Amino acid sequence: MNQLFPIFIKLNQIHTLLVGGGKVALEKFEALASNDNALNLTIVAKEIIPEFAQLLKEYPQIDLYVRPFASEDMINKQLVIAATNNMELNEQLRNLTRQNNILFNAADKPELCDFYLGSIVKKGNLKIAISTNGKSPTIAKRLKELLNDLLPEEIDETLSLMSTYRDQLKGDFEFKVKKLNEHTKDILGHER
Template identity: 55%
Template sequence: MNTLFPIYVKLDQVETLLVGAGPVGLEKIQALLANSPAAHVQVIAETVSPEFYAYIQNRTNVRVAIRSFQADDLIGKSLVILATNNPELNLFVRALCIERHILLNVADKPALCDFYLGSVVQKGNLKIGISTNGKSPTMAKRIKEFLQELLPEEIDETLDLLSDYRNQLRGDLQDKIKVLNAHTADLLKQQRYDRAH
């Protein structure tokens, strides 16, 4: 059973540390910035790949230091992502993060992770996170592709209309929820009908 609790983090309001800037580090920074372009990311790496440099070019919210990791790099950080192939370093940073109550993700090491970077489907303001509890990133990727094709491009217009509608509603929260639930159920029924005919 997947007991992970899904949350959406405002990465522009917290400090993230990424250790490693090779191919795996590139995947991680791409995932972070694709979802949160203004994320504050400190990168520590002994070497930085040309592809990594090319990706972060002109991004002032990403800072790079070419050197080994130091314990002080954790000061002020809320999230840490390790993209290294150094098991000793991974365990050392894991112990420090536990001691300092910092959430950690270690690439390809689910047992060392406090959180995972799941596959994400995004259409405008709609964002759907997909988790396989670390079991199969490949399956998550396939489900992402399926949902990406399934969701209509116009979904963002619908979200805007619902947001405007919600702002016009009167009453307490429970009243608003009842009205919006009924309205969205009608919308989904109409979409199913339109697809069938």
């Protein structure tokens, strides 16, 4: 059973450490940056592939250190992502994150992870996260493609209108929820 609790993290308000500089690290970076290009990130890698180094020039706020990882790199970090093919380093990172109460993710090593990076569907202000509990990133990717095709581009306009409507409602929380449910039932075309 999938016991994961989905949350949405404000990447510009917490400090994330990405360890690795290869293709997998680039993929993880792109996932992070596509959700918040103002992210607060430090990258540490013994070496970095040229396309990754080139892309990072567009993110002057990101700290890049091309050198081996040091335990001091975890100071003031709240999230650590390991994108290395070095199991010994991944285990070291896992142990350090546990000791320091830092959330940890290791690419392709679900048994080491506190959280997974799911597939994300974005349409304006709407964001849907998809998780397969680490079982099949390929299925998550296919579902992402399906939802991207199904959701209309106008959904962001609808969200803005709903926000305005919600702000205009007078009454307590329960009344507002009832009114919003009635209104969205008509918009989305089915009853709950």
